[in-house]
Amino acid sequence: MRKIKFKIIPVVVVFAITVFGLKSCSDDILQEEPRGVFTPEFFTTELGVQGGLTYLYQNLRNVYGFAYFLNLGETGTDEYTAAQSADNNFYDLDLAGQGNLSSTSGFSIGVVWGNAFPAINTANGIIENAEAVGLDNSLIAEARFFRAFNYFLLVQTYGGVPLDLGSGELAFNNSAVRTSVRNTVPEVYTRAIFPDLEAAVNDLPENPRLEGAVTKNVARLYLAKAYLTYAWWLENPNNIPTYPETTRTDPDGQNPQYYFQQSYDLAVEGIENPGPYRLLDCFYNVHVATNDRHDEMMLYADRTEESQIYNGADLGWSGTDGSANTAVWMVTPNYTTINVDGVAAVQREAAQSYGRPWTRMAPTIGALTETFAEKDLDSRYDATFVTSYRGNWNKGGDPTPTITAANGMEIAPGDAVISFLDEHDDAVTYVNGGNIGGGEIPGRSDYVINPDEINRRFYPGLWKLGTYRTDNQGGLGSPNGALTRPFPIAKYSEFYLVAAEAAVKGASGSYSAYDLVNVLRARAGKWCYDNGEQEVRVEDNSEAMIAATPTDIDINYILAERSREYFGEGYRWYDLVRTQKWGELAGSYRIAGNDATDHSPTTTQRNIEPYLYLRPIPRGQIDNLDMTEAEKAAYQNPGYQ
Numbered sequence: 315m316r317k318i319k320f321k322i323i324p325v326v327v328v329f330a331i332t333v334f335g336l337k338s339c340s341d342d343i344l345q346e347e348p349r350g351v352f353t354p355e356f357f358t359t360e361l362g363v364q365g366g367l368t369y370l371y372q373n374l375r376n377v378y379g380f381a382y383f384l385n386l387g388e389t390g391t392d393e394y395t396a397a398q399s400a401d402n403n404f405y406d407l408d409l410a411g412q413g414n415l416s417s418t419s420g421f422s423i424g425v426v427w428g429n430a431f432p433a434i435n436t437a438n439g440i441i442e443n444a445e446a447v448g449l450d451n452s453l454i455a456e457a458r459f460f461r462a463f464n465y466f467l468l469v470q471t472y473g474g475v476p477l478d479l480g481s482g483e484l485a486f487n488n489s490a491v492r493t494s495v496r497n498t499v500p501e502v503y504t505r506a507i508f509p510d511l512e513a514a515v516n517d518l519p520e521n522p523r524l525e526g527a528v529t530k531n532v533a534r535l536y537l538a539k540a541y542l543t544y545a546w547w548l549e550n551p552n553n554i555p556t557y558p559e560t561t562r563t564d565p566d567g568q569n570p571q572y573y574f575q576q577s578y579d580l581a582v583e584g585i586e587n588p589g590p591y592r593l594l595d596c597f598y599n600v601h602v603a604t605n606d607r608h609d610e611m612m613l614y615a616d617r618t619e620e621s622q623i624y625n626g627a628d629l630g631w632s633g634t635d636g637s638a639n640t641a642v643w644m645v646t647p648n649y650t651t652i653n654v655d656g657v658a659a660v661q662r663e664a665a666q667s668y669g670r671p672w673t674r675m676a677p678t679i680g681a682l683t684e685t686f687a688e689k690d691l692d693s694r695y696d697a698t699f700v701t702s703y704r705g706n707w708n709k710g711g712d713p714t715p716t717i718t719a720a721n722g723m724e725i726a727p728g729d730a731v732i733s734f735l736d737e738h739d740d741a742v743t744y745v746n747g748g749n750i751g752g753g754e755i756p757g758r759s760d761y762v763i764n765p766d767e768i769n770r771r772f773y774p775g776l777w778k779l780g781t782y783r784t785d786n787q788g789g790l791g792s793p794n795g796a797l798t799r800p801f802p803i804a805k806y807s808e809f810y811l812v813a814a815e816a817a818v819k820g821a822s823g824s825y826s827a828y829d830l831v832n833v834l835r836a837r838a839g840k841w842c843y844d845n846g847e848q849e850v851r852v853e854d855n856s857e858a859m860i861a862a863t864p865t866d867i868d869i870n871y872i873l874a875e876r877s878r879e880y881f882g883e884g885y886r887w888y889d890l891v892r893t894q895k896w897g898e899l900a901g902s903y904r905i906a907g908n909d910a911t912d913h914s915p916t917t918t919q920r921n922i923e924p925y926l927y928l929r930p931i932p933r934g935q936i937d938n939l940d941m942t943e944a945e946k947a948a949y950q951n952p953g954y955q
Contacts, residue, residue: 354488357443366440367453369433370460371526372637374615375626376429377467378884379639379801381672382421386471386929387884389675390920392685392900393877394645394886397676398771398908404644404674409920416955417933421635424932426471430464435479437461439486455517459528459536462510465502466540470888473557473928473951474498477506492940496949498560503544511537515580520589525607526800531589532612535804538580538812543892545573545819552894554927557951571820578821581813584806591806593833596842598697600807603666603782606800610807614800615639619783627796634672638796642779643672645882647772649703651749651910652731655717659731660703661710664791666780667700676773677882678903679915682734682765685877688862689736691855693841694878699774701846702730702760709790720752723759730760733846734774738764744913751910767913769906776882777845807879810834815872815893827867831875835859838878869893897922925953 356362377383382403388394389407396404396412403420405413417423440449440457461484468475473496477483480491484506497505514533522529549570550562564573592609599605607614617625617639627638634640648671652660662668677699686695695701707714708727716724719731732752735742742753742764750772752761763772782799783791814830817823839855864871876889890896902919906912928951936946 354439354443354486357439357486358446360447363440363443363447363449363453366436367456369436370457371616372626373429373433373436374613374803375617375637375639375801377425378615378803379617379641379797380425380637381634381640381644381674383425384641384644384882384884385675386422386425387887388645388882390900390922391886391890391896392678392903393681393881394675395678395903395905395918396770397645397647397673397773398769399648399673400675400770409922409926410918411921415926415930417930417936417950418955419930423929424935426467426929427932427935430468431479433464434461435487437464438479438484441484442486451517452519452523455514455533456528458510459514459518459533462507462514462540463536465506465510466536466543469499469502469507470543470891471929472931474502474560477502492938494939494949496558498558499547499556500544500560500563500565503540504565507540508537511540520587522590526614526616528613529589531584531587531591531806532804534580534584535612535809535812538577538584538809538816541573541577541580542812542816545570545577545816546892546894548573549819550894552924554894554924555952557928574816574819575821578813578816578823581809581816582823582825584809585813588806593807593837595837596840597693597838598841598843598845600805601697601778602843603780603799606782610805611800611802612806613804614802616800617796617798619785619798625796625798629795629798630792631794632796639799639801640670640796641801641884642776642781642797643670644674645676645776645779646671646673647676647775648673649732649772649775652703653749654719654725654731657707657712657714657717658710659705659707659717659719659725661706661790662793663706663709664781664783664786664793664795666782667703667775667777668706668793669775669781669797670793671775673771676768676770676905679766679768679905680903681877681881682768682774683738685874685881691858691862692835692838692878694838694881695736696841696845698776698778698878698881699734700777700780701736701774702733702848704848705729705731706790709786709788719759720754720761721756721759725759728848732761732763734763734765734768736765738766742767744911746911749910751913753913763913766904767906767915769910769912769915770908771910771912773905779882802883805880807834811872811876811879814867814875815869818867818869818872827872828863828865831867831872832860832863834875834879835863869895870899873899891927894927896927923953925951930954 389404390409396408402413406415406419437457437460444454476494477497480487518530518533520530548562594600594610622629632638649660689695705727716726719725732750741755744753810830810833814827817827836856839859841851841853844851904915904917906915
C-alpha cells in the first residue's frame with residue numbers, strides 16, 4: 315500500500331497535535347486537496363477559509379467510525395461488554411475487574427481530546443479572520459457550529475476544558491504552548507457552546523450549501539442537546555462530582571428547569587420546521603446501506619468507495635487507526651469458523667451482514683431480551699442486528715451445491731446456517747455445530763441459539779453499521795478494507811427523543827412525552843423488509859406499538875427508546891452519564907463465556923464509581939505540559955493515575 319504522508323504541527327497547546335489535508339469546494343460536494351499546514355495568514359484568504367471549513371468536516375472521520383471511539387461510547391454500558399478477543403482497550407472500559415481504567419488506557423480515552431482541539435483551533439482561525447476575508451455570515455456560522463460541536467463533545471467526556479489554547483480565550487493559536495488552564499463546565503457552556511450554537515441557528519441556511527453540510531436544523535438539534543445536558547448537570551440528581559470543582563450554578567442565574575424548557579422548545583421548533591429532513595417511512599430504510607445519505611441523516615462522517623485518499627483509509631486491507639471506518643469490526647463475531655459438513659459455510663464477505671470479524675465487543679443478554687423485548691411488532695431489533703448468518707461458500711469458489719446442516723437437512727448457498735432466536739425455546743438442544751455451538755430444533759435446517767444464552771464468542775452482529783461495497787462482482791469482494799459508508803452522527807429522529815426527555819423533566823408545550831415517543835414507536839411498527847428472513851415484509855403494527863406505550867413515561871423508558879433507536883452507534887455512555895443512570899442500568903450484565911459451546915450465562919458486576927463519570931485525560935498530553943508535578947496532578951480528573 316502506498317501511504318500518503320502529511321506534515322504535522324502543534325496547533326493548540328501541547329496536546330493538540332494532528333495531521334490533516336486542506337480542502338476546497340466544488341459545486342455540490344466537498345473536495346479534499348492534501349496540503350501542508352494552516353498558518354494565520356492562510357485564513358485571511360478565501361481559499362484558506364474554504365480549506366479550513368472542509369477540514370472541519372474531514373476531521374469528523376477521525377472520531378466517528380474510529381473503532382476505539384465506538385468502544386469509548388459503548389463498552390461498559392448496558393449495550394456492550396468485552397467479547398472473546400478483547401484486550402485491555404476494552405477490559406479497561408468494561409469496569410468488570412479484568413482491566414483498570416487509567417490515563418494510559420489505550421486508544422479510546424484520547425480520541426476526543428486529540429481530535430477536538432485541532433478542530434476548535436481551526437474554527438478559531440476562520441472566525442477570527444472572517445472580517446478580513448469578507449466571509450458570509452452563513453460560513454462563519456459553520457465554523458461556530460463546529461467549535462461548539464467539539465467543545466460539547468469535550469465537556470461531556472472530560473468535564474471542564476480550556477477555552478484559551480495559548481493566544482487568549484477562543485483565539486487562534488499557532489504556537490506550541492506548554493501551559494494550560496481548564497475552565498469550569500458552566501464557563502465552557504455559557505462562553506463557548508451556547509453562544510456559538512445560538513449564532514449558528516440564526517445564521518445557517520435552511521438547506522445545506524453542499525451535500526452533507528450543516529444547516530439551521532442541525533444547529534437546533536445540537537443546541538437542544540446542549541441545553542438538555544447542561545440542565546441535567548445543574549440538577550445533578552445523584553451528586554456526581556464535577557471537575558474542575560465548581561458550584562452547580564448557572565452564571566446567568568437560571569435553574570435546571572429553564573434549560574429543560576429551552577431544550578424542549580428548540581427540539582419542537584426543529585420538528586415543526588424540518589427543512590430538508592424527515593423521518594423515513596420504516597426503520598429498515600434508515601440503515602440499509604443501499605440507502606445511505608438519506609433525508610433522516612442530518613450529520614455524518616463521510617467516506618467513499620471511489621478514492622482511497624478521500625476515503626481516508628485503504629480500500630483493500632486496512633488497520634483500525636487514523637480516519638478508517640472500522641467501528642463495526644469490533645462488534646462482529648468470528649462467524650468465519652462456521653464449518654458445516656466439512657465446508658467453510660460462512661466466509662468473510664464485503665456485505666452488510668458479514669464484514670471483518672474482530673470480536674472485541676459483545677451485546678449483553680439484557681440488550682437482546684429486555685431492551686428489544688418486543689421483536690415481532692417492533693422492527694428495530696430486526697433492522698439493528700444480524701440474526702441469521704447465511705451460507706456464501708459458493709462466492710468463495712466452492713461449487714458444492716448443498717451441505718448437510720442441522721437435523722441432517724440440506725442447505726444451499728443463501729440459506730441460514732445459524733440463527734439467533736427471537737425468544738427462548740426450551741426445545742433447543744445444543745450440539746457442537748461446526749465450532750459454532752449451535753443447537754437444533756426439530757424441523758429446522760439451521761442451527762439456532764437462544765437470545766438469553768449467547769456468549770462472548772458468538773452473538774448477533776451489528777447489521778445497521780455493516781460493510782457495503784458495490785465492487786464485489788458476485789464474489790466475496792474486499793471485506794478487509796475499511797468501510798466506505800458514511801458513519802451516522804445525528805438523525806432527525808433525535809428531535810423527538812430530546813423533546814420527550816425534556817418533557818419528562820418538566821418541560822411543557824404542544825406535545826407530551828407520550829406523543830413524541832409514539833411518533834417513533836409508530837414508525838418502528840412499520841415493516842418493509844424482514845432482515846432476519848431476508849424477504850419483503852409489508853406490515854403495519856403502529857397501532858399495537860402505540861397501545862403498548864405506557865402512559866406514564868419516565869426517564870428509564872426514554873433511555874430504552876434511545877437504545878432501540880441508536881443501539882451501537884456510540885450514544886449510550888453519553889446518555890447514561892448525562893442522566894446519571896449509568897450505575898443503575900449498567901451496574902451488572904449477563905452473558906456466557908468465551909467458548910462457542912458455552913450457553914450458561916453468568917452475571918458480572920461492574921464497579922461504576924462516581925469519579926468514572928468523567929474520562930481521564932491521556933497522561934501523555936499532561937506529561938508534556940511545562941508545569942510542576944503538582945500542577946499536572948491537579949490538571950487530571952480526580953481518581954485517575
